[in-house]
Amino acid sequence: MTEAEKKPPASSGRAGTRKELPEHFKAYKNVWVVIESEMGAIHPVSLELLGEGRKLADKRGVELAGVVLGSDRATNAAVAAAIFEHGADRAYIVADPALEHYRNEAYTKAVTDIVNTYKPEILLLGATNLGRDLAGSVATTLLTGLTADCTELAIDEEGSLAATRPTFGGSLLCTILTLNYRPQMATVRPRVFALPAREPGRTGQIIEHPLNLAEDDIITKVVQFVADRHSDEVQLAYADIVVAGGLGLRSMENFQLVKNLAAVLGAEYGGSRPLVQKGWISSDRQIGQTGKTIRPKLYIAAGISGAIQHRVGVEGADTILAINTDPNAPIFQFAHLGVIADAIEFLPALTEVFRARLAVNRLAS
Amino acid sequence: MHIVVCIKQVPDSAQIRVHPVTNTIMRQGVPTIINPYDLFAVEEALRMRDKVGGTVTVLTMGPQAAEDALRRALTFGVDRAVLLTDRAFAGSDTLATSFALAAALSKIGREFGEPRVVFTGKQTIDGDTAQVGPGIAKRLKLNQLTYVAKIVAIKPAEGEIVVERRAEGGMQTLSTKLPVLITMLEGTNEIRRGTIDDALRASRQEIVTWSAADAGITEVAKCGLKGSPTIVKKVFAPPPRAEKALQIATADQSMEELAEATTKAIFKRRPKLEEDLIRFSAGP
Numbered sequence: 001m002t003e004a005e006k007k008p009p010a011s012s013g014r015a016g017t018r019k020e021l022p023e024h025f026k027a028y029k030n031v032w033v034v035i036e037s038e039m040g041a042i043h044p045v046s047l048e049l050l051g052e053g054r055k056l057a058d059k060r061g062v063e064l065a066g067v068v069l070g071s072d073r074a075t076n077a078a079v080a081a082a083i084f085e086h087g088a089d090r091a092y093i094v095a096d097p098a099l100e101h102y103r104n105e106a107y108t109k110a111v112t113d114i115v116n117t118y119k120p121e122i123l124l125l126g127a128t129n130l131g132r133d134l135a136g137s138v139a140t141t142l143l144t145g146l147t148a149d150c151t152e153l154a155i156d157e158e159g160s161l162a163a164t165r166p167t168f169g170g171s172l173l174c175t176i177l178t179l180n181y182r183p184q185m186a187t188v189r190p191r192v193f194a195l196p197a198r199e200p201g202r203t204g205q206i207i208e209h210p211l212n213l214a215e216d217d218i219i220t221k222v223v224q225f226v227a228d229r230h231s232d233e234v235q236l237a238y239a240d241i242v243v244a245g246g247l248g249l250r251s252m253e254n255f256q257l258v259k260n261l262a263a264v265l266g267a268e269y270g271g272s273r274p275l276v277q278k279g280w281i282s283s284d285r286q287i288g289q290t291g292k293t294i295r296p297k298l299y300i301a302a303g304i305s306g307a308i309q310h311r312v313g314v315e316g317a318d319t320i321l322a323i324n325t326d327p328n329a330p331i332f333q334f335a336h337l338g339v340i341a342d343a344i345e346f347l348p349a350l351t352e353v354f355r356a357r358l359a360v361n362r363l364a365s
Numbered sequence: 366m367h368i369v370v371c372i373k374q375v376p377d378s379a380q381i382r383v384h385p386v387t388n389t390i391m392r393q394g395v396p397t398i399i400n401p402y403d404l405f406a407v408e409e410a411l412r413m414r415d416k417v418g419g420t421v422t423v424l425t426m427g428p429q430a431a432e433d434a435l436r437r438a439l440t441f442g443v444d445r446a447v448l449l450t451d452r453a454f455a456g457s458d459t460l461a462t463s464f465a466l467a468a469a470l471s472k473i474g475r476e477f478g479e480p481r482v483v484f485t486g487k488q489t490i491d492g493d494t495a496q497v498g499p500g501i502a503k504r505l506k507l508n509q510l511t512y513v514a515k516i517v518a519i520k521p522a523e524g525e526i527v528v529e530r531r532a533e534g535g536m537q538t539l540s541t542k543l544p545v546l547i548t549m550l551e552g553t554n555e556i557r558r559g560t561i562d563d564a565l566r567a568s569r570q571e572i573v574t575w576s577a578a579d580a581g582i583t584e585v586a587k588c589g590l591k592g593s594p595t596i597v598k599k600v601f602a603p604p605p606r607a608e609k610a611l612q613i614a615t616a617d618q619s620m621e622e623l624a625e626a627t628t629k630a631i632f633k634r635r636p637k638l639e640e641d642l643i644r645f646s647a648g649p
Contacts, residue, residue, distance in 0.1 A: 038534060102532060103539075104499075104509045130533050133511045136499025140463060145594030148459075148494035156598075167600060168491070174600040181594040219508055223527065224538040240641065265642065283551060290493060297638055298631065308603060319635055321627065322610060337630050338610035341623060349624035357628060362643050 021180065028182035031057040032092075032120040034111060035066045035083055036130055040075045044195060044238065045126035047086045049188060051196030052153055053124055054087035059155040065090035065120070069110050071100035077206070084204040086196050091204060092118065096211035101222045102130050106213055108137040114209050115142060120183045122161050124153075127187035135187050145178030146185040149289070151192055151312050161186065166289045166312050173308075191237045191293040191316060236285065241267035242296045242317075244287050245275065248303020248324060248343050252280040257347040258302055264355045270294075272304050288313035302343035306331025323347070366419035366521045368410045369473060369480040370443070371466055371501065372403040374427050374434035375491045399434045402486030404556040405549040409516065410484045411442055411557065417521050420444040422473060422480075426454060426465055432572055439567035440559045446570070447473060451577040456590035459492070463500025464587045469580045470505060481521060483546045487512055495548070502546035510539060511548045 031053045036043035050066065057064040066083040070076045073095040080091035094110045111134065115123065123138070125131035127149045139146035151173070152164035160177050161184040167174040178184040236242065243265065245258040255271070262269040270287040271280065287294060288310040295316035302323045304310060311334055314320060322335035323343045332338045339346060376395045399407075410421045423438040425431050426449040435446035449469045457465065474480060483505075488495035495511070502509035510528050517527040517538065524543045529536050531550055559567070577585060586592060613626050632639045 036533065043533065101537065104511075108503075128533055129512050129531055132495045133499060133509070136459070136494075136496040137503050137509065139496070140460060140500040140503040143460065143594070146459065146494075146496055147595060148492075148496060162598065166493075172600050173603055175598045176595050177598050178594050179596060220510075220539055220541040222537060223540050225532070225535055226538075227535040290490070297635065297641070311603065319631060319638075321631060332610045332612075334606050335610040336608065336634065337627070338612045338614075339623060339627055340612065340614045341620070345620050346623065349620035350627060353621070353624040353628050358642055361639070 021182075025180075025182040028119045028121040030062045030065055030090075030118075030120045031060065031122040032065045032067055032115075032124065032183070033083075033088070034123070034125045034131065034134065035068050035079060036126055036128060037068065037070060037075075037079045040078050042079060042082055043126060043128065043190075045128060045131070045188070045190040046083075047195055048190065048193040049124045049126060050083060050086045050088055052188070052193045053122075054196065056122060056153060056155055056161070057089075060121070060159065062121070063089040065092060067091075067111060067114060068093045069099045069107060070095060071097050080204070080206055085198050085200060085202050087199075087202075089204045091206050093206060093208050094211050095208070096213070098211060098213055098215050098218055101225060102133075103218060103220050103222065104133055104137055105218050105220060106211065107134050108141060109213055110209075110211055111138050112141045113212070115183060117209065118207075123183040123185045125185070125187045127189040131187050135185060139185050142183070144181040144183060144185060145176075146187070147176045147178070148187050150186045150188050151289075151315075153186060153188070160184065166308060171308055173312075189293045191295045194295065194316070236268045236270055236287075237292050237294055239268035239294065239296050241265050241298045241300075242270060242287070242294050243267050243300045243302070244270045244272065244304060245302045245343070246272040246304030247274050248305070250303075250344065252278070254344050255280050257344065257351070261300065261302075261347055261351045261354070264351050264358070265298075267296075267298075267300075272307075272310050301331055301335070302347055304331055305329045306334065366414070366417050366482070367422065367474075367478040367480045368413055368419060368482045368484065369422045369424055369470060370403070370406050370410045370438075370484040371470075371497075372407065372423055372425050372434060372438060372486070373400045373489050373491075374398070374425060374431040375400045375489055397430070397433065399437055400486055400489045400491075402488060402490070402549070402551055404486070405551055405553050406484035406486050406547075407438055407441055407443065408554045408556045409547075409549050410482070412554070413482065413516065413519055414444075417519055419521075420477075422447060422477060424449065424466065424469055424473065426450070426457075426462065426469070429574075432574075435572050436567055436570075439570055440564050441557055442559045442563045445477065445573065447573045447575065449575050449577075449580055451588075453577045453582075453585050453588045456593060457588060458593035458595045459494050459496040459500055460594055461588055461590075461592035463497050463504055464592060465577070465580070465582065466497065467501050467504035468582045469575065470501065472575065472580045479544070481524075481543045481545075482519075482526070483507060483544070485546070485548045487548045487550055498546060498548040505544075505546070507544050507546040508541040509546050510541065512550050513547050514550045514553055516547075 033049040035046040147163040156162040243262040299317035320335040322331040422445040485498040512531040515529040
């Protein structure tokens, strides 16, 4: 499709205000999720997006499809089978040796080609390094709108994708529409949405698509890939219990109190953004909109005031315990349990009570 | 070799406050800074120049006041600064921004020599989208290397570059051809203090200032609000949760009693959690 064809009809208004979708976009239908997988292992964010995509597709009365990219036909088929069990009606599969490792050129071509061929109205990607690298290229190639790091997706009264994301450094939320262009694209961080339930035996339709790109045409080469021995990224985002600290801990030494409690609970630990800026913790332990989004069963926030930036990162937690000296701290607006105390005094006591209680009950059980 | 760094002037988000009653942003007195992630890009550009020779140009799009960010960049030892400023750019989303910056980069190429490497930070701290870098790369057909942790090798004569980039679950080493666009990961280097000569030069140096027309942009409809496919429908403060936090506290309790009450409250709310903990948590 050429750029001229993609332009909406001439208008004196701004791009976003027209209500009538240009004629050539009216054929765009269905909700798609780009599936991230590594040697058959699907990134959980892709399944989370299928769960949310299913709701959007049902609301629109359309199909949900996944885009599966990889080098090996059998592996792709196994990924397709898994996404059907997580709600997809259809899988668009591209199998080509050039797709063995992620490379922008090859993946961008694969995704834009099948979008232009099969015309989805909504295209969702994980806000991972891969997803963000790919989404920006695909949206620019297709000259369409892309909303990054959404925390909520909905269909508005006019049938458009309403994508909500934090703005102004996380102080406020804003809802963004792409009215006159298709597809409407959004990325969503891991753990913002819950994993959908698996329906064993659920199947769908597979459509294969060629890449039409020779290895020699791809300028970027993968020289080496060194897997992380321990991936903090996944461990923190998917931990059942997370203990985190904020500036209320007052010093880097006191952060040890957070680690001590985490050790007793077998939990992961993290912190708010200021701690990363102060160098108390590494950036891969940052919790919040610009760090990790988490949905643990139990989240303990010690000395964290709870700016919106932090709130959007932890809102999915099942039980939030907040410890803060300031009864007016915003964290008490979204915590389930609140302790008004100095975390530096309270954390050691809490650690001891947990240690004793778990030891006694472990012996009894 | 000509290296260009795209930077952005942003409000220091740590100092932005929301008005408690009106839920509007209180911008008064909020200082502006160079987007912190861009500093890693500036430093990496300077290191590359120091290694292989050439010049470094910084480019920003923004209001006239963004000149401050450019002047700051000059104090680090950057050779040239270009400000792209025009009312036509107001309200640009990432697609419109990448269009304007790509046009300015093309103009920079014509005026000062083709950039072989374009650097940006991995994202900005106000938009947080990480989309503008990939957008520029796609529009200018530059090879794209995002989340780069390290420049392993740069060979201008052969037109080759090798980098390490942070990928899902590991570190990728990639080789590609120049020209490239690189977005730098945070924490990869430390911005230098410029020399006194740099500071003196920065205060005197003329900043190249271009309007949309100066940058050769004829398709103004691709800029600003008009050129932005996304539209902000509403901005709002997150609604308070219906369930208020259960306060576990009395004035007379010791820390031990408070901790005891807290664990009871947690397990009362989620009884299954205690079973899980006993099974999986670390021993005493």
